[in-house]
Amino acid sequence: MSGQLVAAEGLPWPPSVGDFYPPDLAGPWVTKFTLMVWLAVGLLIVFFMATYRNPKLVPSKGQWMAESVYGLVRDNIAREQMGRDGIRFAPYFTVLFCFIVVTNLFGIVPGLQISPNSHIAFPIVLALISYVMYLYIGARKHGLGRYLKQSLILPGVPWPMHFLLIPIEFLQTFVVRPVTLAVRLFANMFAGHLILLVFTVGGFVMLASDNIFIQISSVAAFVMAILMAFFEVLVALLQAYVFVTLTANYIGSSLADEH
Amino acid sequence: MYVAAEGVEHHPLVPIWQELVIGTIAFALLCFVLLKFVMPRMEAMYQARVDAIEGGLKRAEAAQAEANQLLEQYRAQLAEVRTEAARIRDDARADAESIRTEILAKAREESDRIIAAGRDSLAVERQTIVRELRAEVGGLAVDLASRIVGESLADEARRKGTVERFLTDLESAGAR
Numbered sequence: 001m002s003g004q005l006v007a008a009e010g011l012p013w014p015p016s017v018g019d020f021y022p023p024d025l026a027g028p029w030v031t032k033f034t035l036m037v038w039l040a041v042g043l044l045i046v047f048f049m050a051t052y053r054n055p056k057l058v059p060s061k062g063q064w065m066a067e068s069v070y071g072l073v074r075d076n077i078a079r080e081q082m083g084r085d086g087i088r089f090a091p092y093f094t095v096l097f098c099f100i101v102v103t104n105l106f107g108i109v110p111g112l113q114i115s116p117n118s119h120i121a122f123p124i125v126l127a128l129i130s131y132v133m134y135l136y137i138g139a140r141k142h143g144l145g146r147y148l149k150q151s152l153i154l155p156g157v158p159w160p161m162h163f164l165l166i167p168i169e170f171l172q173t174f175v176v177r178p179v180t181l182a183v184r185l186f187a188n189m190f191a192g193h194l195i196l197l198v199f200t201v202g203g204f205v206m207l208a209s210d211n212i213f214i215q216i217s218s219v220a221a222f223v224m225a226i227l228m229a230f231f232e233v234l235v236a237l238l239q240a241y242v243f244v245t246l247t248a249n250y251i252g253s254s255l256a257d258e259h
Numbered sequence: 260m261y262v263a264a265e266g267v268e269h270h271p272l273v274p275i276w277q278e279l280v281i282g283t284i285a286f287a288l289l290c291f292v293l294l295k296f297v298m299p300r301m302e303a304m305y306q307a308r309v310d311a312i313e314g315g316l317k318r319a320e321a322a323q324a325e326a327n328q329l330l331e332q333y334r335a336q337l338a339e340v341r342t343e344a345a346r347i348r349d350d351a352r353a354d355a356e357s358i359r360t361e362i363l364a365k366a367r368e369e370s371d372r373i374i375a376a377g378r379d380s381l382a383v384e385r386q387t388i389v390r391e392l393r394a395e396v397g398g399l400a401v402d403l404a405s406r407i408v409g410e411s412l413a414d415e416a417r418r419k420g421t422v423e424r425f426l427t428d429l430e431s432a433g434a435r
Contacts, residue, residue: 021269034281041289048297055304057311070301091298095290120271121278125286183272190271 013205015197020118020190036116040102044095070094077245082252089251096126097244100185104236107193108229115236118189120182127182130247135174138254147254155258177250181243188239192232199225399429 012019024031051062059067073094078086103122107115116122138147152169153162203221206214269275403425 017269017271020271028275028277029281031278033278034285037282037285041285044289045292048293052297052300055300057304057307066297067301067304070298070305074302074305087302091294091302092290094298094301095293099286099289116282119275119278121274121276122282124274125279125282129286186271 011201011204011208013201015194015201019197020114020193032112032114033116033119033122036106036112036114037103037122040099040106040116044098044102069098073097073244077241077248081245081248082255085255086248086252089248093244093248096130096247097240100126100240100243101237104189104240105233107189107196107236108232113196114193115189117185118193120186123182123185126185126243127178130181130250131178134247134250134254137251141255150258177246181246185239185243188235192228192235195228196225196232199228396429399425 022032025035047062048066051060051066055063070090074087074090077097078090078093080086082089100117103116105115106112107118138151141147142150151173152166154165154169157165199221203218203225206218206221209215209218403421407421
């Protein structure tokens, strides 16, 4: 039955992975996704340059907004996770946070309606930067050997346990952390888009039905789509927060003197 | 627009390499611009604001402390002035008392002196009188003797009367 509906309306039903890969606009370099990333970069640069062109001690509204974001990341993420050392990382964390928030929010912006982070390439780039960053910082602070020892060997454990623990710790620090960082962000955005597709497209499919009861119940689908859009805002902010918090936590553990 | 017909079935966990490149370049650009031109000023502004607020609080505290100190100082000065006034009053009272006793003592001394002088002059006068009297008594005695010798000494009764009269004369002269 759904196949007939799709044929009738030309709507892609049911939503599939293919929906995440629209045709390229002009070759593989210029796609909706790469343009959205450029758009996010442009928006953020314009926003920060405009609001911080002439900063004052008593801030204007725009400056206050920019500073609120910075203050949130500085005090609630960097300092919370890393103590006073974290403050020097706050600028990078702020850029990271803003970039993820903006690209995530594209998922519910009319006209764009998909987040670049639902293509795993972009979360991979961000997670890779965090990964290299915390490895490099750990190795630079303690020396490579000591950093590895610190990361892999838990103090105060009976030595036979190390046969079990060292591989686990290795996996944890060098494999699981970066992979989960990238996949968590990607999966949230991917699933969020899929949910919105299910309720929105599903609503239209139901509306196109011949059956009056199915047409009426499409209202429920649209209501759910709206609720889910709000929910996606929450997820967008939350995932950005989680990504930056975990990055701060990993860098903090690299800087720490004990395991 | 049937997606399957496009033939672009892509595994969602496999990144598109062009997107990796674009993502890296775009994010690097974003980081470069913001970290170079915006964030340092943001942190500086943050610190400046913290300084301004803490500085303001510190200044207020200092002003408060200074006001308290001044108040304390004024109170101390006031108390000092009060004790000073009390001291001056006490001194004045003590001075008045001492002046009074002094004046009294002087008056008493003066009166004593006057009394003593009176007494002395009396004594001197008395002596003068006694001396004069003595001289007079001598004269009178000679006078009396010449009278006694001049009259008849036979009549003892008369002689007695003469002496009596003489003494009476003497007494009346002394009383005068």
